[in-house]
Amino acid sequence: MTALVETNPEGGPAGVKSPAAKRAKGGGGGLGRYILVRFLLIIPTIFILVTLVFFLMRVTGDPITAALGGKLPPDQLAARIHDAGYDRPVFIQYFEYLGQIFTGNFGSTLDNQPITQVLVTYGSATLELAFFSLIVALLIGIPLGMVAAKFRDKWPDAVLRVFAILGYATPVFFAGLLLKLIFSVWLGWFPVAGRADTDNALALQQLNAPTGIYFLDALRSGNMAAFGDVLQHAVLPAVALGLLTGGVFLRLVRTNVIGTLSRDYVEAGRSRGVSEFRLVTKHAYKPALIPIITVMGLQIAMLLGGAVLTETTFEWKGLGFQLAQYLGSRDFVAVQGIVALLAVIVAVTNFIVDVIAALIDPRVRY
Numbered sequence: 006m007t008a009l010v011e012t013n014p015e016g017g018p019a020g021v022k023s024p025a026a027k028r029a030k031g032g033g034g035g036l037g038r039y040i041l042v043r044f045l046l047i048i049p050t051i052f053i054l055v056t057l058v059f060f061l062m063r064v065t066g067d068p069i070t071a072a073l074g075g076k077l078p079p080d081q082l083a084a085r086i087h088d089a090g091y092d093r094p095v096f097i098q099y100f101e102y103l104g105q106i107f108t109g110n111f112g113s114t115l116d117n118q119p120i121t122q123v124l125v126t127y128g129s130a131t132l133e134l135a136f137f138s139l140i141v142a143l144l145i146g147i148p149l150g151m152v153a154a155k156f157r158d159k160w161p162d163a164v165l166r167v168f169a170i171l172g173y174a175t176p177v178f179f180a181g182l183l184l185k186l187i188f189s190v191w192l193g194w195f196p197v198a199g200r201a202d203t204d205n206a207l208a209l210q211q212l213n214a215p216t217g218i219y220f221l222d223a224l225r226s227g228n229m230a231a232f233g234d235v236l237q238h239a240v241l242p243a244v245a246l247g248l249l250t251g252g253v254f255l256r257l258v259r260t261n262v263i264g265t266l267s268r269d270y271v272e273a274g275r276s277r278g279v280s281e282f283r284l285v286t287k288h289a290y291k292p293a294l295i296p297i298i299t300v301m302g303l304q305i306a307m308l309l310g311g312a313v314l315t316e317t318t319f320e321w322k323g324l325g326f327q328l329a330q331y332l333g334s335r336d337f338v339a340v341q342g343i344v345a346l347l348a349v350i351v352a353v354t355n356f357i358v359d360v361i362a363a364l365i366d367p368r369v370r371y
Contacts, residue, residue, distance in 0.1 A: 120343070130326075246315045305351060
């Protein structure tokens, strides 16, 4: 006689849980463990970046000599170096710098302005530019990616693929200069530089407790003329920086929509006579958004990196613009402080994106 073996609903022997059942039972623990690990990774990420920046900036010597060398007599220069502590061993300076960061003290610029004040003053401008650029990237990447997938291997697809390659391969400063030449100099449609006209900028800065994000401050004040002026100034910088990420999104959406269109449930809808337009816009594009969410953190890092060149090109006075100025003046402390803040922003953004991706797609956790 053949022994009867009791089986569970998954098809395995009774009492033996399948991998799927184990994941279902431990899903909460898996998610909690995943979030904890991703959160703890923020610390070494920031530590490594701050360490690299510190030692790379010291390769060329101390910041006092770099900034004031040849402008002061040797004895005065040596006195300033000693007062600032730059004549001590570099590792002692490094550990003291780490201690200052842990207490929230990022130091001061060469003109004695606290780095934290620089971050507060100019960080909102960079945040505003990154927000507008991300909107441009999503407006370019998602709909055009869907169009490219719908017309796969046809001329619209070929044109959009070339556009995507040019988008993320073209240097940001070159795209910015080209946009300024065409739309500001030749056509006169948009302002050449700045975040707002002088009158509007002064009015927004004089508001009670301004956020520093001009479009929000303009909405708070109810000044629609200033709001329109802020948007006009933001168009060209946002497009120049948004193209960088928009090309990546376009390729991601195209690839994933094509993969989704071959799924069984899409084929079933097609067999029932559902139009291709509805299949693409209602059924295929939502799963294609998951990869965009998972790479969003990396794209935020690209936006912040591109903001340095974009802000310099358009004289958009944010952290990127100030970072370029401090690099030019060899203000090491200011550069280290700004880079440390950008590292925190990128690390926290990646953590948030990873959590969202894990909540949307449980496969991320396993």
